[in-house]
Structure formats: structure tokens, C-alpha cells
Amino acid sequence: MTRSSTASASDLAAQTYADGNPLGTPGEHKHHTKAPAKLTITSVAAALPLAVRKLSPRQMIHSPVMFTVLVGAALCTAISLYRPSVFGIAVTAWLWLTVLFGTLSESIAEGRGKAQADSLRASRKGVTARLRQPDGTTRDIPGTELRLNDIVICEAGDVIPSDGEIIEGLASVDESTITGESAPVIRESGGDRSSVTGGTKVLSDRIVIRITAEPGQTFIDRMIKLVEGAVRQKTPNEIALHVLLVSLTIVFLAVTMSLAPFAALAGATPSPIVLVALLVCLIPTTIGALVPAIGIAGMDRLVQHNVLATSGRAVETAGDITTLLLDKTGTITYGNRRAVNFFPADHVDRTQLIEAARVCSLADETPEGRSIVDLAADKGVTGSDLATLERSSGNFAVVPFSASTRMSGLDLDGRQIRKGAASTVTAFVAEYGGHSPAEVDHRVTEISAKGGTPLLVAQVGKDGRAEILGTIHLADVVKPGMHARFAELRQMGIRTVMITGDNPITAKAIAAEAGVDDFLAEATPEDKLAVIKKEQAAGRLVAMTGDGTNDAPALAAADVGVAMNSGTPAAKDAANMVDLDSDPTKLINIVGIGKQLLITRGALTTFSVANDVAKYFAIVPALFTAAFPGLGLLNIMGLATPSSAILSAVIFNALIIIALVPLALRGVKYRAVSANQALGRNLLIYGLGGLIAPFIGIKIIDLMISLIPGIG
């Protein structure tokens, strides 16, 4: 395979560092959103066939309110066939339209995801995978046939055939098919930026990938299901509303049934059509019809913000979050932590330090480890490779890095060479009677105060003499724009806490630079989990944002776990949301969408119930005026005739569903005010509006209907 002319990822990474402006994860801080789909004639027309299909009783039974309307419409159809009248046929027709408008609003909401799903499907059509066989040769197979733990090889120009983890190499990857962002990102083995997504494209270099998804379970598969609404489950809030709607339906069914004998006593037996019309006007059809659309539109808005959620529940919970915990490296910073300098201890030769740092990093597959070997080479220090060392030395053992030990290194011919966090390495040499010299401690503090990560290099000789050779400065860059965004979270009443495995001084520096409210340093994965449990025990809802495998337990335990797309497969699996832009402040948008979803549903429920009350006063007087002319004064609206009053109410009832579809899809405008303030305002606007609207609407419709002959 020829090298493509694209700059290699290593060049990019180096360049990144040189000008201090990381290309490592470009665009990941931008809050770009895809253009939201609009409600147009074409989108409505496209949704119509699906809306008709949704009229099947099997589907309708999930919405008891709309199912009641369906049964009523069927009943009126039968009556109208048996004994046709203009009034009966008109009411029947509008009842059918009421049901249709309900399914239509749902179909329109779903339609917005369909186009996106189609383009996602297209992104992996005909992708072949270069599968590595046990004997080392490769064989081409269709990407869709890849199974868990298959090993594939991708080179510049290849589309990555499925989700996986890079086990060898580093590459720049174009993830625009899933993120909409065309600037390349760096993905590499070993660290917290090792995951790749099927359907994205390798731009430079060569990587070996272990597949982490079964067929049909890939990220793009999940995204397709999500935007198509195939994985929708009722959230606890939706279930509560469902119970309310069922109760109201039963209550009004009883009210309507009991009205009939009363009216009959008065000598004005109402026709079944009138009773059905009355029932439909009284039950909360508006909210019953719009609930699915509101939920789908909320998920859709999340996708527009490049966030994928596995459950609607998490989205709604996000609306009530009070604490946000964030991992530092790879979440607040780019996670492109690289060695930038070596500082020997006073009595140690600089080359000796660099050699030791290099040797103990040869087997360290983390990006930090590799960057140390690279920097050593830059400083002109090279030597035997790992294989040669292994062959030529006795007692050879690799000590891999782990987030719990915070140290890594090699045992070589009785020598133990280590590097790691200052506190850990100091404790390590102390075991052998060594100590950390003052100038090293000073250097550690100095690097930390700048927000860098100091690593101490130490060795214990064959003779058991332990010494600290010096310090490596690892530097990382805080993603831009954090300060203002964290201030915004504070305004929303959300406390931000950074939890990091790094030392307290570095943590403090980065916390100050990013503007988080609080921080916890030297945290192990267990500590991260414990912090979440503690917050939850205090009755707070907690969100956690992270990227590393060491964040996975915390991401799983949090009420809302948001994984960075740049992170490891373990982190993404544990979280209930993935942010494709790897932006830790995306929680602002997620919280906003969650709150908006709850507010929209609340507002439309208020409107719907208020509306039904008003309709009651429009219809009931009309029912009885024939029997009790004295009731005529109850007919405050001065509607033309009882029949036109009833038909007008039914028509209004249907039209209000369509009129509110745009609001259901767009969501009620959300402002960063307290929940109580928002509730009060909405009760006023939507409650009062819901009371007044029917009087005006029904009056206008009645005026128009009274012009039609045959009704009245």
C-alpha cells in the first residue's frame, strides 16, 4: 500500500504539540449542531402513509386516550352507515381525523430521524474488512460479517468496517459520518483514545483493530435504531402521565354515561353520536396525541447536538442533575498527554535519566509511555529495543501501568526501573531506604503548579540501592472555552467536581484553569465510584463525564453517564450517553434538553386538560337547551344550534392537535430559571391559554358551520 499524501498522524500529533494548539481532537470543543429538520408540507406528506399504518388497533392500544377516540370513530361510522345524517357523517369524519392527526404527529416526529438513518446506513454499504487470519495472512470479507474479537487491518483511505479498539498503531481518522465534523482526529492504541467507530475513515497510517461489536450491535446500528425511534421505551415520567390519562379517560367515560339518563329524564335522549362527541371532547386528546411526538423530538434534539442516548430516562434525569463529576485527562484536557522535558536530579547525569526513562517506557503501550521513547529519541538517546533487551537479560519482567498503581516499568538483570506518580515512586524507593531529593520535590511542584503531570524515574540496583534519577514533564492542554461553560452550569445550579488520578497540585492548577467548583486528586477508579455513591446517598442526582476504562464503573453508576466519543469502548459501553464531540460541557445542552422535554410535556398536559374543561362548558349547555329553554342563558357563547356547537367542539378538538405539533416538536422555550418559576409561568400561560382558546376557536368554527345547510 502506498503512503497517502495526507500528513501522517504522528506528524499531526507532533505539530499539535509544537504550536500548543492541539489538533488531537479538533472540533471537539465546537458546539456545532446539525440543521434541525423543519415541519414542511413534504415532511407531512411523507409521514402520511406511516400515520395511516399506525391506525391499527394493535398499535393504538398503547395510547388509551386515542384508542378511545378510535373506538368512538368506529362506532359513529357504524351508526352513520345505518342511519346517515349530515351531522352524524360530519362528526364521524372529524373523529377519524382526530385519530389520524395523533398518529401523524408521531410519524412526523419519527420522519425527522429517517433521513439521518438512511445516510448512516449508506455510510457502511459495501465496506470490506481486511480480516487477519490465525496464520498472519489477511482475507477480505464484508464488514457486516465481522464478529466480536476479530482482528482487522486498516490503512489510509480505508473505511473502518466495524466498531473496535486499536491494538496496534496510531492514525488520523475522519469521523464526519457520525459527528458531521470533517477535521481529522487522532486515534491510537494503549490509551484512552483507542476506540474507533465503524463507518469512519482512516486518513493516514495503519492500524490494527480488535472488533468490539457483534454484527447488528455497532454504534451506527444503535444510532439508526435511536433516530428511527425503534428502541423507545416509556420513561417513568411518561408512565406517570399515562396513568393520569387512563384515569381521566375512565372518569369522563363515567361522566358521559351518566349524562345520558339525566338527559333522557328531561325528555331529550341524546344520540350515541352526540355522546361519543362529548366524550372525545372531554378526554385529554391533545396531550394523548402529542406525547409520543414530544418524546421522539427530545431524543432527536439530542442527536442534533451530537449526543446519543441509550434511554429516554437518562435524558429526563439530566433535567434534574445537581452535581457533575468530570474526569480530567481526556475529558477536561485533550488527553494528548506527552513528555516535553527531562529534569535530572542533582547528582545524576542527564543522559542517564533519559536512558532510564526510555528503557522503562519501552514496554509501556500508553501514549504517555510512547511519547517518552519519542522524546528520548529527539534528544539523541537511542538504544536496544525491547526484544533485544529481553533476549540479552535475565530476570526480565514488564510492570505495566495501571490506574491503581500509578507506576510502570521494567525489571532487568536484577535492576528495577520505574516511573510514575511522584507519591507512588517516592513510596517505592522508600521501601528500599531511598528518598526523594529536595530539588526533585521542587521540580515536581513546579511542573504540577503549571498544570503538567510530573513522573518520577527511579531505579533499584542489583545491590538494593534505590535512587530517584529525575523527573519527566508530561504536558496536556485544557480544551478551550471550559471556563465560561462551567460558569453557565453553575448558573443552572449544577456543581462541577473534577476527579483525577493526578496529584493534588496538578489537579488544583487544571481545576483553576478550567473553572470547576471543586476537585478530588489521586483518585483510583474505586474512589471515583465512591464519590458518586456518596453524592447519591445525599439524595443528589449525579452526572459523570469521562473517557477512560478507569471511569467505566463511575459512568455506569452515575444517574447520567456521558462518555467522550474519543474514549475507550469500556467507557462508552458503561455510559448511557456518548458525546460524539467529546465535549465535557455538552452536559449544558443535555440538561437543557431534559428540562425542555419535561417542561414541554407539562405545559401541553396543562393546556390539554384546561382545554377540555372549556369544551365541557361549550357542549353541555347545548345538550340541554332543547329540554330546558331556560338553560339558554348558560349558552354564554351564543352558538348557533346544539348540533353546530357539538360539531364545532369536535373540529376544534382535532385541529388543536395539528396546531400544537410544531410546539411539540420544537419544545417549549427553555430558560435557565428554577423549576418552580418555570412551573408557575407555564401554569399561567398554558393553563389560561388552554381555558380561553376553545371559547374563541369554537365560536369561529361555529360561525362558519352555521353557514352550511343541513346542520342544526
Ligand SMILES: Nc1ncnc2c1ncn2[C@@H]1O[C@H](COP(=O)(O)OP(=O)(O)OP(=O)(O)O)[C@@H](O)[C@H]1O
Ligand atoms: N504510562 C504511565 N506510567 C507510569 N505512570 C503513569 C503513566 N500514565 C500516568 N501515570 C501516572 O499515574 C497517574 C494516574 O493516571 P490515570 O490515567 O489513572 O489518571 P489521570 O489520567 O492522570 O487522570 P484522569 O483520571 O483525570 O484521567 C497519573 O497522574 C500519572 O502520574
Ligand SMILES: [K+]
Ligand atoms: K379532548
Ligand SMILES: [Mg+2]
Ligand atoms: Mg482519563
